[in-house]
Amino acid sequence: TPHLTILGLESSCDDTAAAIVCQAEGHRPEILSSIVYGQAELHADFGGVVPEIAARAHAEKLDVAVAEALAAAQMTLADLDAVAVTAGPGLIGGVLSGVMCAKGLSAATGLPLVGVNHLAGHALTPRLTDAVAFPYLMLLVSGGHCQYLIVRGPEEFTRLGGTIDDAPGEAFDKTARLLGLAQPGGPAVEADAKTGDPKRFRLPRPLLDRPDCNLSFSGLKTAVLRARDQIVAEKGGLTRQDRADLCAGFQQAVADTLTEKTRRAIRLYIRENPAEPVVAVAGGVAANGTIRAGLQALCQEAGARFLAPPLALCTDNAAMIAYAGMERFRAGARDGMDLAARPRWPL
Ligand code: KG4
Ligand code: ZN
Numbered sequence: 001t002p003h004l005t006i007l008g009l010e011s012s013c014d015d016t017a018a019a020i021v022c023q024a025e026g027h028r029p030e031i032l033s034s035i036v037y038g039q040a041e042l043h044a045d046f047g048g049v050v051p052e053i054a055a056r057a058h059a060e061k062l063d064v065a066v067a068e069a070l071a072a073a074q075m076t077l078a079d080l081d082a083v084a085v086t087a088g089p090g091l092i093g094g095v096l097s098g099v100m101c102a103k104g105l106s107a108a109t110g111l112p113l114v115g116v117n118h119l120a121g122h123a124l125t126p127r128l129t130d131a132v133a134f135p136y137l138m139l140l141v142s143g144g145h146c147q148y149l150i151v152r153g154p155e156e157f158t159r160l161g162g163t164i165d166d167a168p169g170e171a172f173d174k175t176a177r178l179l180g181l182a183q184p185g186g187p188a189v190e191a192d193a194k195t196g197d198p199k200r201f202r203l204p205r206p207l208l209d210r211p212d213c214n215l216s217f218s219g220l221k222t223a224v225l226r227a228r229d230q231i232v233a234e235k236g237g238l239t240r241q242d243r244a245d246l247c248a249g250f251q252q253a254v255a256d257t258l259t260e261k262t263r264r265a266i267r268l269y270i271r272e273n274p275a276e277p278v279v280a281v282a283g284g285v286a287a288n289g290t291i292r293a294g295l296q297a298l299c300q301e302a303g304a305r306f307l308a309p310p311l312a313l314c315t316d317n318a319a320m321i322a323y324a325g326m327e328r329f330r331a332g333a334r335d336g337m338d339l340a341a342r343p344r345w346p347l
Pocket of ligand 1: 142173187
């Protein structure tokens with residue numbers, strides 16, 4: 001097919017999204033529309049995403065998002081070549097909502113159905129924005145995920161390592177909660193860290209003594225908790241400066257850990273002699289200025305191009321699902337009405 005237009009659906013966590021991406025063969029892909037309904041306010045009182053509330057909101061918003069994505073692209077279903085949908089991994093209620101919606105559209109129109117792995121969506125995003133050639137190194141750092149991948153093709157990934165417990169975004173969110181800051185924790189911790197001294201508290205850099213690309217963030221969160229409790233025991237509470245210093249120390253520990261493990265991942269990746277080495281990031285944590293700066297400096301040192309897609313494409317969205325679906329569709333992939341929603345689905 002020389003020209004493809006794909007509708008993508010995403011509902012695996014707390015964003016309901018629909019997008020339309022098209023590509024003429026030999027040309028760059030183009031995002032015609034990308035609609036995202038976040039659910040932050042629905043979960044705000046609960047200190048985390050509540051699966052049942054998320055699933056219900058997805059079910060209510062998916063068809064709205066699809067209608068808006070079509071309208072924004074000035075298209076109807078008849079203009080599409082296929083429907084791509086996140087089939088996992090993620091919260092099963094949300095994934096099911098998306099898969100059922102996509103099956104309904106497919107059954108009603110005869111459009112082919114393509115199931116997409118959410119992680120593959122993130123991992124292929126550099127090709128949606130920057131014409132990056134395979135193989136490239138991807139660091140996926142979000143609220144739910146943390147892994148290093150060598151991306152060799154649309155469906156070919158080598159996992160070099162990842163977190164053995166919490167994802168870094170989760171650690172930011174928990175740290176924010178410990179310090180009484182707003183959710184999502186990442187931006188709140190980063191803002192407070194600006195006036196803090198990252199050296200005042202000696203926080204751990206977990207697993208740096210091991211040569212592999214695995215990471216751990218739960219001990220770091222516990223160290224913040226201990227430091228907080230010690231200050232509270234000594235002085236009865238935290239001052240603004242205490243809080244800023246804890247945020248700065250925590251953020252620097254995450255940045256140092258990610259930088260050092262990325263150094264090891266780059267070493268493994270460079271061994272394969274990529275023509276033009278590229279290190280790409282995705283996920284909400286890639287928004288963090290200190291983490292970005294650390295990775296950027298490292299890439300410069302290693303002679304690799306550092307690539308951070310625009311933030312709206314780093315965080316959960318459906319354009320990445322439409323694009324990953326397009327790559328699968330071009331390769332001949334088709335799913336049927338038996339497409340399963342998978343809560344767990346490693347790449
Ligand atoms: O990719 P994302 O939008 O959702 C998924 O987890 O799939 O990532 C959200 C995570 C949250 O944990 C949030 O606290 C974190 O990304 N985050 C940040 C920053 N902005 C968002 N973490 C550190 N620094 C930031 N500026
Ligand atoms: Zn995601």
